[in-house]
Amino acid sequence: MTTSNSDPELRFQHTMWASMLAPEHMQKVRDEVTERFVPAGAFVCRKGDPVDHWMGVIDGFLKMSSISPEGKTVTFSCMLAGGWFGEGSLLKTEPRRYDVVALRDTRVAFMPRTTFNYLLDHSIPFNRFLLHQLNARLGLFISLVEYDRMLDPDTRVARCLAAMFHPYLNPASSMQLQISQEEIGYISSVSRQRANQALQLLEKKQLLRVDYGGITILNLDGLRSFPQETER
Structure with missing residues (x-):
């Protein structure tokens, strides 16, 4: 340092x-x-x-x-x-x-x-x-605590990504987030491969778009309430 x-x-x-x-x-x-x-x-x-x-x-x-x-x-x-x-x-x-x-x-x-x-x-x-x-x-x-004990990996990835968009905790976050799949795995406590599977599902649900070197959030409220949002 x-x-x-x-x-x-x-x-x-x-x-x-x-x-x-x-x-x-x-x-x-x-x-x-x-x-x-x-x-x-x-x-x-x-x-x-x-x-x-x-x-x-x-x-x-x-x-x-x-x-x-x-x-x-x-x-x-x-x-x-x-x-x-x-x-x-x-x-x-x-x-x-x-x-x-x-x-x-x-x-x-x-x-x-x-x-x-x-x-x-x-x-x-x-x-x-x-x-x-x-x-x-x-x-x-x-x-x-809920993510770790009660949620499946797909939902955990969705909710952890949504948590990155908070005006007090991460005020500079835009809907285009430069983050690797390995980093998504780190913050969601899943492997890189499992994070990739979750991102494919969330992209299919039109909640986000996987870009080169990052993701674009398409439906932040949907990520926060996944999977309930996609079941309506």
Whole structure:
């Protein structure tokens, strides 16, 4: 993981909360947030690490996961450009409870704990944003329990793809998503081959289109309610 020196303004171009801050608060953020480059396959942070920063994706793709005592990898979430994470651990002042790995070359913004706490103390819009984000993340994690325990692989792929389109968790996502079938397998906890089968089915149902190097979402509500939506 190396330090990068790109234009500070570009660090926040996809970040929802940045536009909500007062000018003097945003200037403090610009001055104190740093950036690091994380190559594909490298750890951004590991389970058990001390939590000293709030982190955001400038560009790239991260996976948040943990390994169970039985050796099973459980994927909690993925983060694209504009997504920020780690607020729960900062608020509770506890060690990191998950691993975050770069699935492709990624630039990550690091906001120090002191800056994060300053915004909590001085910015009502920032507090409102965090409430909405924490609520969205809670809903996502509850749904992941259902995905893992109750849903078949096709439905799991559909719902995990749909979860990537959330204004608070992944605000920069467009309907054209540059993602490989291997990456879809990672976030859905299925093999690449099984992810390919699921994508073929979802394409047949006209919920998405498989493109070269990615997918285009055609019916986001249909993905969220699959398979019920296709049975009507």
